Every structure is written in structure tokens, then in C-alpha cells.
Amino acid sequence: MRESPILFMAPLAGVTNRVFRQLVIEQGADYVCTEMISVQGLIQGNPKTHSLLDLKTGEPSGIQLFGREPEDFVRAAAIIVEQYRPLFIDINMGCPVPKVVKGGMGAALMREPARVEALVRALVENISVPVSVKIRLGWSPEELTGPEVARRCEEGGASWITVHGRTRDQFYRGQADWEGIGAIARERKVPVVANGDIFSARDAEQMMSITGCPRIMVGRGALGNPWIFKRIKERFRGEKEGSVSLREILSIMKKHMEGQVELRGSEKKAILEMRRHFSWYIKGWPGAREFRQRLMGVKSKAEVYRELERFFQQVEEERR
Ligand SMILES: Cc1cc2nc3c(=O)[nH]c(=O)nc-3n(C[C@H](O)[C@H](O)[C@H](O)COP(=O)(O)O)c2cc1C
Structure with a gap:
């Protein structure tokens, strides 16, 4: 080691x-x-x-x-x-x-x-x-x-x-x-x-x-x-590099979003700032562009989560 x-x-x-x-x-x-x-x-x-x-x-x-x-x-x-x-x-x-x-x-x-x-x-x-x-x-x-x-x-x-x-x-x-x-x-x-x-x-x-x-x-x-x-x-440490599962990525993205909402005290402001981060998290994935576009019209945290769940489900199905 x-x-x-x-x-x-x-x-x-x-x-x-x-x-x-x-x-x-x-x-x-x-x-x-x-x-x-x-x-x-x-x-x-x-x-x-x-x-x-x-x-x-x-x-x-x-x-x-x-x-x-x-x-x-x-x-x-x-x-x-x-x-x-x-x-x-x-x-x-x-x-x-x-x-x-x-x-x-x-x-x-x-x-x-x-x-x-x-x-x-x-x-x-x-x-x-x-x-x-x-x-x-x-x-x-x-x-x-x-x-x-x-x-x-x-x-x-x-x-x-x-x-x-x-x-x-x-x-x-x-x-x-x-x-x-x-x-x-x-x-x-x-x-x-x-x-x-x-x-x-x-x-x-x-x-x-x-x-x-x-x-x-x-x-x-x-x-x-x-x-x-x-x-x-x-x-x-000489360990095999782990990989992050889709579910872990999704959970980190949500946590990031939660924190941002708390910090800004506004879901709208947080969503605006999080758009860039979301793009980075899913860069190069199939359907990323469509997901980004759908996010443009979204105004509440609940909607963001719905879109995220939908997108991740899609990616999971494609990876099966
Ligand atoms: C968007 C962006 C913002 C940055 N803001 C700062 C900053 O506030 N202070 C700073 O010292 N460097 C800043 N940097 C430079 C980075 O800290 C770093 O030195 C540079 O990106 C090279 O490292 P990297 O190749 O790992 O990104 C910024 C770089 C980028 C791309």
C-alpha cells in the first residue's frame, strides 16, 4: 500500500x-x-x-x-x-x-x-x-x-x-x-x-x-x-477502483439539490444553479440532451425529482 x-x-x-x-x-x-x-x-x-x-x-x-x-x-x-x-x-x-x-x-x-x-x-x-x-x-x-x-x-x-x-x-x-x-x-x-x-x-x-x-x-x-x-x-490503497452505481449517482444529485435549496432558501434559484451540475453529472449519457431540455421548463424541486427519476429509469433500462 x-x-x-x-x-x-x-x-x-x-x-x-x-x-x-x-x-x-x-x-x-x-x-x-x-x-x-x-x-x-x-x-x-x-x-x-x-x-x-x-x-x-x-x-x-x-x-x-x-x-x-x-x-x-x-x-x-x-x-x-x-x-x-x-x-x-x-x-x-x-x-x-x-x-x-x-x-x-x-x-x-x-x-x-x-x-x-x-x-x-x-x-x-x-x-x-x-x-x-x-x-x-x-x-x-x-x-x-x-x-x-x-x-x-x-x-x-x-x-x-x-x-x-x-x-x-x-x-x-x-x-x-x-x-x-x-x-x-x-x-x-x-x-x-x-x-x-x-x-x-x-x-x-x-x-x-x-x-x-x-x-x-x-x-x-x-x-x-x-x-x-x-x-x-x-x-x-491498491484496491480495485470502485464504480458508482446509477442509484448512487442519483442519490448524490438529489443530495446536492437539497443542499442547494437549503442554502438559497429558494427552489427556483437552486434549480437555476443546479442545471449546470446536472449536465456535468450525466455528460455523454444517452438522452442527456433531452433531459436538459425538459429541465428548462421545470420550476419546483418535486418536478426536478420526477424528471430525474424518469431519466434514470430510462438509462437503467438501456443499460440492461
Ligand atoms: C470555472 C472555474 C472557476 C475557477 N475559479 C477559481 C477561483 O475562484 N480561484 C482560483 O484560485 N482558481 C480558480 N479556478 C482555477 C482552478 O482552481 C484550477 O487551478 C484550474 O482549473 C486547473 O485545475 P484543473 O485542471 O484541475 O481544473 C477556476 C477554474 C475554473 C474552470
Whole structure:
């Protein structure tokens, strides 16, 4: 038996709310985090920003922040650490979105190593929970600042560094460069969490062997597939990877929906958000398109469940 890597669920905007985080924890994820939350929005008391802070008191989750000024990070972190006691605060240095980088935030910080160090240090000195940083390999192939930024994070006192194996100018295109992650990890004393393109337990194994990192992070590979964490752990235990039965998938989808209704306090809102998730769960299945279309007209949870039951019955019959 080999030791399983420590498994992180990646922060995904619009996805990793409290319900999804709970779901992946039940499926074997060791660490979870909120999506990126604006420090400016927190300081200004923006209600939309604050609604992203959906941690239950004591929930074992990190909170990810994005911003630019060290003072803003410290002010925002002071508010949330007091109130929510997150497991850690993560700093976003990977977001490639133009609106964010134009403001010198997210992946734009990959071009300012000195600021990175000041920022990490300010947080580490002023808050009582671990500070981690999520970076990319660099800004572009011409500006591979990842190794320097990672060094600055360590100097500033970060507890770990997550490296997404792409540059900013790749956004999410092309393949993640796992060798590049490994090169950064080998230079650092603090743990590096390897991230990018893990879609199966086999990928996880290869990621670990190429990067040498016993900590890995899964993002898109968990969409409609939250049990990927369980599969990875089974593989490392030397067990045959289990499969999820149709009934289990249906029950997870319902549980996901229930949680979403509770979180939003509205069946209608929950249904709107769950449409994407439902599509991910049944991606590539026969009849998926028709099911998605039927869901468009549905307004209550009871109707959703009726449609789900009908669809799963159909799939079961076809698989017999
Ligand atoms: C829809 C979407 C939303 C994302 N939101 C965030 C975010 O809020 N914070 C962050 O650090 N990264 C975010 N990312 C990047 C992921 O955390 C991750 O680094 C990236 O998807 C690569 O990992 P993967 O190949 O396992 O998905 C997002 C990615 C996607 C596709």
C-alpha cells in the first residue's frame, strides 16, 4: 500500500460553495476552499461579496482572497478570521480574467515578486491561521516567474504554495506542464500542491510521480464527478477502483439539490444553479440532451425529482 496524496479541492468560482464543499469532503477530499473573494468587496461591505462567505462556523474550509494591497488583505482577513475561523487563508495569484488582472490582481501578481513577498508577509504577521498562495507557472512563456514568485512566497512565510501548471496567457487552454510544477517544488522547502488536468485516479498517480508532490489539487475533474477523490484513494490503497452505481449517482444529485435549496432558501434559484451540475453529472449519457431540455421548463424541486427519476429509469433500462 502506498500512501495516498493529500487531496485538495480547487477553488472554482460559482461552484465550490458550502454544499459542493461538503459533498467532496464526504467523497474523500481532505481540504476545501471557498472561491476567490474580493478583499475590496469585503472591506466595503458589499452584500454580494459577503454572500460568498458561506462557511458554517467551524467548517473545515479555507477562504480564498483576491486583491492587490497588503493593507487591504490584512483588513479583510481580520474581519473574516475572527468571524469564520477558516482553516487557512489562500491568496489568489492565478486568476487570468482581464477585469481582475487589469486591476493588478490575480495572475497579474505573478509579475510583481516583491509585492508578493510583502503581501504574504503582511498576512502571516497579522493573522492567526496559516496563509497559502495559489500561483501559476508564470505570466507567459517569456515571463516564467513561477520559481521566483514561489521563492518570495516562502520568504514571506507561506505555509504552502499551490502551483497550477499553466501560465496566465494560457488561461485554461493547452496542457498543464507537470514538469514545471516539479521543478518549482524541488527548489522549495514549503510543501507544493500540484494542480492542473487531473481527471482520473490514474492522472493523480502520474501527477504525483512526475512532480514528486504528495499533495495534489483537483478542479474541473470533480465537476459531476465528486467521487474522484475516493477513486484516487482507492488506487493508492491498491484496491480495485470502485464504480458508482446509477442509484448512487442519483442519490448524490438529489443530495446536492437539497443542499442547494437549503442554502438559497429558494427552489427556483437552486434549480437555476443546479442545471449546470446536472449536465456535468450525466455528460455523454444517452438522452442527456433531452433531459436538459425538459429541465428548462421545470420550476419546483418535486418536478426536478420526477424528471430525474424518469431519466434514470430510462438509462437503467438501456443499460440492461
Ligand atoms: C470555472 C472555474 C472557476 C475557477 N475559479 C477559481 C477561483 O475562484 N480561484 C482560483 O484560485 N482558481 C480558480 N479556478 C482555477 C482552478 O482552481 C484550477 O487551478 C484550474 O482549473 C486547473 O485545475 P484543473 O485542471 O484541475 O481544473 C477556476 C477554474 C475554473 C474552470
